[in-house]
Structures are given as C-alpha cells and as structure tokens.
Amino acid sequence: MSTATTPGEVARKAPLALLRKLEWRVRMAADSFLGGEYRSAFRGRGREFDQVVKYEFGDDVRDVDWNVSARLGELYRKKFIEERELTVVILFEDTPALQFGSGQRTKREALLELAGLFALTAAGNRDRVGFWHATPAGHHVRQPVRGRVNIVRTAATLLGQPIPKLEDGPEASLEWKLFFHAFPKHSIVLWLGDFPPRPVGPGWAALRKRYEMIGVRVDDPWDIQLPSLGILPAVDPESGEVLAFDMGTKDSQQRHAQWVAEREAAWQEWFPSPLQRLTAGTEGDLLEPMVTFFRRRMQGVRR
Structure with missing residues (x-):
C-alpha cells in the first residue's frame, strides 16, 4: 500500500498544522494576559454585576471572585450584564x-x-x-x-x-x-x-x-x-x-x-x-x- 501524500492532501494539512502551532501560542498567552486584553478591547469591562459563574479558559483572571472561589474550592468569576457573544x-x-x-x-x-x-x-x-x-x-x-x-x-x-x-x-x-x-x-x-x-x-x-x-x-x-x-x-x-x-x-x-x-x-x-x-x-x-x-x-x- 502506498503511503505517499498527494499535493491536495498537503494543501489541506498545511493550514491545520499552522493553526495547531498558533493555537499553542494563543493558549500560552491567554493563560497570562491575552484573554483579558481581548475581552476588554472589544467589550469593555463590566458596568453592572450580574452573577458569579465558574471560571473557564479565556476568562479575564481579574474578574475572579477569590472569596467565592475559596469557599467552593474551585475558581469562580464575576459576570457582568454587558458581556455577550461577539x-x-x-x-x-x-x-x-x-x-x-x-x-x-x-x-x-x-x-x-x-x-x-x-x-x-x-x-x-x-x-x-x-x-x-x-x-x-x-x-x-x-x-x-x-x-x-x-x-x-x-x-x-x-x-x-x-x-x-x-x-x-x-x-x-x-x-x-x-x-x-x-x-x-x-x-x-x-x-x-x-x-x-x-x-x-x-x-x-x-x-x-x-x-x-x-x-x-x-x-x-x-x-x-x-x-x-x-x-x-x-x-x-x-x-x-x-x-x-x-x-x-x-x-x-x-x-x-x-x-x-x-x-x-x-x-x-x-x-x-x-x-x-x-x-x-x-x-x-x-x-x-x-x-x-x-x-x-x-x-x-x-x-
């Protein structure tokens, strides 16, 4: 059986290979600062507190409610009414x-x-x-x-x-x-x-x-x-x-x-x-x- 890769397969795989490399860099940056910068750049910061929700990957670490997180044993953050899907x-x-x-x-x-x-x-x-x-x-x-x-x-x-x-x-x-x-x-x-x-x-x-x-x-x-x-x-x-x-x-x-x-x-x-x-x-x-x-x-x- 031939394992040769056709030009079409190479063309399809190349973008995915690049995206995998970029995704690793984005995740590393998001863990430190990128997630919060992105959210604030396009959404602004919350103007009115809504509720406390579980912290998820990409959330702004500055919104973490440390008191609630310590009481429940896992990270929670404050959610604001202005937040929406972009x-x-x-x-x-x-x-x-x-x-x-x-x-x-x-x-x-x-x-x-x-x-x-x-x-x-x-x-x-x-x-x-x-x-x-x-x-x-x-x-x-x-x-x-x-x-x-x-x-x-x-x-x-x-x-x-x-x-x-x-x-x-x-x-x-x-x-x-x-x-x-x-x-x-x-x-x-x-x-x-x-x-x-x-x-x-x-x-x-x-x-x-x-x-x-x-x-x-x-x-x-x-x-x-x-x-x-x-x-x-x-x-x-x-x-x-x-x-x-x-x-x-x-x-x-x-x-x-x-x-x-x-x-x-x-x-x-x-x-x-x-x-x-x-x-x-x-x-x-x-x-x-x-x-x-x-x-x-x-x-x-x-x-």
Whole structure:
C-alpha cells in the first residue's frame, strides 16, 4: 500500500498544522494576559454585576471572585450584564500585491497568520467567527460559527484559499451590498489587506455605521524604507513582468517616499483612530503587535 501524500492532501494539512502551532501560542498567552486584553478591547469591562459563574479558559483572571472561589474550592468569576457573544468577521482582501516579500515570508503569509491568531483568540473567548475572502476573481464566504472545532475548520479553510491569479487583475472584488446581507449588524470586522493609496469609496460610511471596522495591515521592510541596492531584477506581482529596477537613484528613493506618505495618509483616512487600525511587520513575532493593539483599545475603551 502506498503511503505517499498527494499535493491536495498537503494543501489541506498545511493550514491545520499552522493553526495547531498558533493555537499553542494563543493558549500560552491567554493563560497570562491575552484573554483579558481581548475581552476588554472589544467589550469593555463590566458596568453592572450580574452573577458569579465558574471560571473557564479565556476568562479575564481579574474578574475572579477569590472569596467565592475559596469557599467552593474551585475558581469562580464575576459576570457582568454587558458581556455577550461577539461575531468576528475576518475580511481578507487578497490581492497580488500581498505576494511580495523581501525576507522569509510574504505579506500574504503574515496576514494569514494574523487571521489565524484572531480566529483562535475569538474561539478561546467563545465568540463566533466567519470570513469573507475577496479576490480579483470574486469572493468566498463562510458564515459565522461557534465552537473551537468549527472555528478551527473555518480558519483552515481561509488559510487554504488559493493565491489569486495575476491575470485576474490587481484589485479585489469588494461587494459591500452582499457583505451587508452576509453578516449581522454590530459584528467586529477585521479587514486584512495591503491598503494601497486609494480614496475612501462609496458605502464606507454605511459600513462603519453597521459594523465595528478595524483595519489590519502588514508592512514589508521595503514598504517602509527602500534599500539602496542598485539595479535589481524584480517581478511585479500585479503584472507578472520581470523588471530591472534601479533602487539606488535619487528619483527612485523620492518616488518611494512619496508612495509611503500617500499610503499612510490613505490608511489614516480609512481608519482615523489608532484604535481602528493595526499595523504589523513581516519580520518577527505577530502575536506581540496584536496584543499591543488589544491593550491600546482596552485603554481607549475605558477612558
């Protein structure tokens, strides 16, 4: 009997293998701080005490009622009326530009890892998770589900989506009217993408009114600072052309600096508040900027 693994099986197993690694990291972080940071970032702290309930994995340790726990011999926490199940929607804007990477991983790979971290964190807090995968060729939707097993399966489906084809074009199809019908009002929408310089489009105001929109962007080191390496052959991920790009000229450096400024201005126009946008890098740990973002939101919510 042959035990060879087919390419299709590898493609299916790879997202699950990555999610297992990410889940271990999320659990380790949740035991110390991540669970509480996540809850406070999106829910705020309890404003009105409701009852005492058993402490479960992912609960904020700061809500533990130590007197009740000592009397009953197991952990109990205070529950507040404001607590509710959240719906988290991962909107992944998958474009050819995300296939760029000057280091060990591309921007697409880093964003997918962040998507996995967000999904697993939401699963640990007993929230619902769904996704909208938008590409130049169309979109793929998964309705929000609850429960760890279902959420892991949903996240694996997102991580296993094929890379967009260059011939389909540079921009993803974002059909907001369909998006409105797909996901419930007041959902937390984590919009992951490259966010090139572009004007705020029609329907954005209605989108922000219906959902809590959060932008998530990953920058390659070359997005921030173009190194002076002289003439370098490069593949344009949007056109597929191989170009001879002279990175050392003054003109190249100036045009890149202008692009960086325009991109950042557009980023802040889409998401004016620092509580609405998260920027991470392709190099290094991705959990750290996510936790920092949760803390920043938590502090902003409490003010």
